[in-house]
Amino acid sequence: MRTMCEQIHVMYTEEEVCERIRQLGAQISEDLNGEPVKLICILKGASFFACELAKRITSPVYMDFMYVSSYGNGTESSGQVKITKDLESSVEGENVLIAEDIIDSGNTLHFLSQEMKDRGAKSVRICTLLSKPDRRVVEVPVDYVGYVIPDKFVVGYGLDYAQKYRNLPYIGEIEFC
Numbered sequence: 184m185r186t187m188c189e190q191i192h193v194m195y196t197e198e199e200v201c202e203r204i205r206q207l208g209a210q211i212s213e214d215l216n217g218e219p220v221k222l223i224c225i226l227k228g229a230s231f232f233a234c235e236l237a238k239r240i241t242s243p244v245y246m247d248f249m250y251v252s253s254y255g256n257g258t259e260s261s262g263q264v265k266i267t268k269d270l271e272s273s274v275e276g277e278n279v280l281i282a283e284d285i286i287d288s289g290n291t292l293h294f295l296s297q298e299m300k301d302r303g304a305k306s307v308r309i310c311t312l313l314s315k316p317d318r319r320v321v322e323v324p325v326d327y328v329g330y331v332i333p334d335k336f337v338v339g340y341g342l343d344y345a346q347k348y349r350n351l352p353y354i355g356e357i358e359f360c
Contacts, residue, residue, distance in 0.1 A: 191338060191348070191355035195330060200312075200340055200354060203329045204232065207310060208239025211280065211327060214308075219243035221277040223299075225291070226250040226268065227349070228284035231341035232312045232329075236282055247271055251291055264294040275303035284341045285313040289321035296323060313337065313354070330354075 195203075211220075222244050224233035237244045250268035279299045286292055292309055299307045310327035317334045338344050339351030348357070 188360045189344065190358045190360055191351070192358060193353050193355050194332070194335075194337060195354040197352040200329075200352075201235070204235045204312075205239050207327050207329060208236055208241075211236075211308075211310065212239075212241040214326075215240070215242040215278065217242055218278055219245065220280045221245045221247060221272075221274055221304075223270065223274075223279060223281045223295075224248045225281065225283045225295070228341045228343065229282045229312070231349070232284055233282035236310065245277075249295070251295060264291055273302070274299055276305050279304040279307045281307070281309045283309065283311045285315065285337070286311045286323065286325060287315050287318040289319045289323040292325070293321040293323045312340065313342075 220240065220242055222233060222237055224230055224246060226248055233246070237246060247270045248268065249266060249270055251264060251266050281292065281295055281299070283292060296307050296309060308326040309323065311325055312329040314325060314328045314331050315334055316331060335356045336344070337354055338348035338357050339354045341349050342354070343349045344357055
């Protein structure tokens with residue numbers, strides 16, 4: 184019987200991630216010009232990122248949460264987006280900032296962006312910690328990107344493998360041995 188093991192190689196240190204989030208917060212604050220924003224955190228992965236980002240935005244921030252998936256139980260996007268936990272309050276007339284941990288296929292963010300517009304949001308912006316453009320199936324305009332990464336499997340800072348490694352304070356590439 185083969186034993187499964189994983190090795191993690193640091194891609195971005197905790198200090199690098201924190202500095203990049205500080206920069207994103209400054210840019211978002213400048214763009215908002217003091218207007219309030221509804222920061223929508225996409226659970227579970229974006230929770231670490233969204234909380235750190237919210238602390239660095241100088242405009243008033245109102246947070247809400249959604250659980251959305253296009254993956255089901257697999258590692259490849261099904262293309263079918265499902266909302267399993269919806270927002271608790273309306274986005275009508277609000278500046279919406281969707282915070283995501285990583286954008287792969289683009290299916291989820293394409294769907295969510297349109298959904299927020301359909302719900303009457305004043306504006307919709309997307310901020311992601313990581314972007315994998317090589318995996319894009321649907322083009323989605325991303326306003327703020329922490330890092331563009333190659334098609335590698337990454338964990339840490341909210342990103343997981345089988346619900347493990349979310350709590351790592353850095354972003355690492357996982358290698359299976």
